Amino acid sequence: MEAHETMAAAVRLGAAADTLAALAAFVRLDTEDIPADPAVRELLSKIFELVLGGGQAPDAASAAPVVGLARTFLRQAAELVENPGRSGGWDQVDVPLLQSMGRLSMAISGALGTAGQLLPDLGRRLHADGGRFLDVGTGTGWLAIAIARAFPEVEVVGIDIFEPAAELARVNVHSEGLDDRVQIRLVDVTALTGDERFDAIWLPLPFLPKDVVHQALPAAIAA
Helix, strand or coil: CCHHHHHHHHHHHHHHHHHHHHHHHHHHHHHHCCCCCHHHHHHHHHHHHHHHCCCCCCCHHHHHHHHHHHHHHHHHHHHHHHCCCCCCCCCCCCHHHHHHHHHHHHHHHHHHHHHHHHCHHHHHHHCCCCCEEEEECCCCCHHHHHHHHHCCCCEEEEEECCHHHHHHHHHHHHHCCCCCCEEEEECCHHHCCCCCCCCEEECCHHHCCHHHHHHHHHHHHHC
16 A cells, blocks of 8 residues: 555545544533534534534533543544554553543443333332432442433442542442442442342443353342
8 A cells, every 4th residue: 555545545544533523512512511612613513514414502411421432432542543563452541531431331221221111120110219220330430420320219329349440430430429329439330249239230231241241240130
């Protein structure tokens, strides 16, 4: 491949990255009441309409995962360019990136609401007084926060083994005024037993190593 072909590919992919950034920027302007140059706002609005084929920006609750996804993709991409020789593994301590990834997970609460409509027993448990929900791999706690908001009768426990993320989660829970509804613990999912019971458990299987999954599933069932 010649140099000009590589540059052409980079320009093409760069346009996609710019479009993602513009989409997230417009969503923030539309939902966070951020002051902006009218010309910039108009341009971002046109890009949004072009990408979505018209329509309105999501509300604030729905916007958070969109912005989180854009920040996650763009920050991870930039970090890979800066450190292409890095090894794999979950050791990211970049606070904005951790927070962005956490906000991305908030969309799962909507999926649980839909699942609760399709599975009556799950729906009943999510809306029952004293119901208990376990968020495995809670990260920075944003899914736990979203669950607590979506199902106000439920007590939420978030567990993780990554202390930097768990510490951020505690700060986020406190800032959202949910200390009485959400607990964050430094616990390994494989250590779950039947001593403490939950009505529903979220297992983020794509983020768990295969050997951990084989231990996590029976541990979750026991709980």
